Amino acid sequence: MKIMVNIGHPAQVHLFKNFIWEMSKRGHELLISASDKEMAYTLLDSYGLGYIKLGSPGKSMAKKIINMLAMDVKIYAAARKFKPDIFLAHASICSPQISRAMKKPMINFDDDEHTYAFYKHLASCVCGFSGFRIAGENIIKIDSYKELAYLHPNWYHPDKSILGEKNVPFDGDYVVLRFAAWNAFHDVGKSGLGLEEKKKLIRELEKYARVLITSEDPLPEELKKYGIQSDPNKIHDIIYNARLLVCDSGTMATEAAILGTPTVRCNSYVGKNDLHNFIQLEQKYGLIFNYRNSDEAIGKAVEILKDQGTKREWKRKSDVLLADKIDVTSFMIWLVENYPQSLQEMKDHPEVQYQFKQGAMRRPLAASPPGEIRVNTHKY
Incomplete structure (x- = not known):
């Protein structure tokens, strides 16, 4: 085929x-x-x-x-x-x-x-x-x-070797911030965190943990020191080992929830017309917190960081989700x-x-290493 x-x-x-x-x-x-x-x-x-x-x-x-x-x-x-x-x-x-x-x-x-x-x-x-x-x-x-x-x-196996690499702390005592570009076709009329809100978020969170940022748009000069320096294909290991993710994007919020990392999401989509998957992740599984107001989001993020047992609780919650989904x-x-x-x-x-579903099927073959793919582009 x-x-x-x-x-x-x-x-x-x-x-x-x-x-x-x-x-x-x-x-x-x-x-x-x-x-x-x-x-x-x-x-x-x-x-x-x-x-x-x-x-x-x-x-x-x-x-x-x-x-x-x-x-x-x-x-x-x-x-x-x-x-x-x-x-x-x-x-x-x-x-x-x-x-x-x-x-x-x-x-x-x-x-x-x-x-x-x-x-x-x-x-x-x-x-x-x-x-x-x-x-x-x-x-x-x-x-x-x-x-x-x-x-x-069946496909992803967390790797702790990312700890200590580049600017990722050895002890995992860090939070990840994810900022979207908000220039997609479907983002017209919508918004995430503004620059001043981002700076306030950073000031509050770095009182409790190291702050690392991944952003769709280039970071302004004053925030570049927080940028994640590891390879892009290791981002899921970075999220898995983090204490918290705070974001104004969508995909990474779901990724963190699946990986058992507490997540605070803040953008103007949040509300009665929010996408159902984010409502389900919050109300059914208790894995993320959705906010329109940045001060409320920051307050919840600080609350999570003050509780040292949060990660253990989130791992249990993510296991429930994984048992439900295919x-x-x-x-x-x-x-x-x-x-x-x-x-x-x-x-x-x-x-x-x-x-x-997990446990209802034979474990599939592990993903192939790079280079074993039958894709030839030179003649196209």
Whole structure:
């Protein structure tokens, strides 16, 4: 089978990496196209994954529209030569257009519904993760989070050797701050923490622990000393070993929750219209705290740091979550290898997905080391 995977964000490198490695080992051929978004290229290079460079999506809305057309052309040209049997992406607008033009099936994974209106008539199948509230003829619901494609215990094994590396403290006595860029297509009218709020957050938290920052946008000069210096592909080990994550972003909040690290999330999405996955992580599992007000978020962060037993309690809570949710990568492999019969089976018997719950399946093969991937980009 020939599979074309589109990467539009660094988080999607993690989403698809184990799927790509495992499908390659099974003899399938894959072609990756990738946008130059934050550290996407750096991550792909670090994992030894070859890819077609689509360029930057741009920051302004006008640039995004113009660049999307240019990306469409590049994806279509590559696909015409590669001749894929199926397309895969996450909340992509480009890939469904190309798959429809080539009359090939396209599976779009989605968890936030922001771009659904732009591709709903084009994708053959939409896989909605926990929190995806839209229902439809071509939508199947996955009882899991996209982050469990790479942080499920079947695929991720925490590494404490990160402690003491670069500027990460040996004793793990540190907090991680994650700041989003807020220039994505779906972020119009939304906001995270302002610069003064970030500085206040840092002042309060460094009274109790070392502060490390990871940011989509370049840090201002006065905050650069807090920047994480370790390799980007080690960020999950850094989060796992941290005492706390405070962020105004989404993906990393879910990652920290899964890893059992207390999480405080603060942005203008929070409220009655917040994404359901964040509501579930807070109200059902008690793993994150969501705030619109930065002072309330800072107060909760300080409260967590003052309690030395919080990490132990969060590990117990994350174990409950892991027992509920399915292994996304193993599900993806089953869905693609058995498509379209698997799609119909999910529609008729959605409980079939629970064969991929922890303890209900054989442990899959470990992810392949870099370099064992059948992806050739030179002729595309």
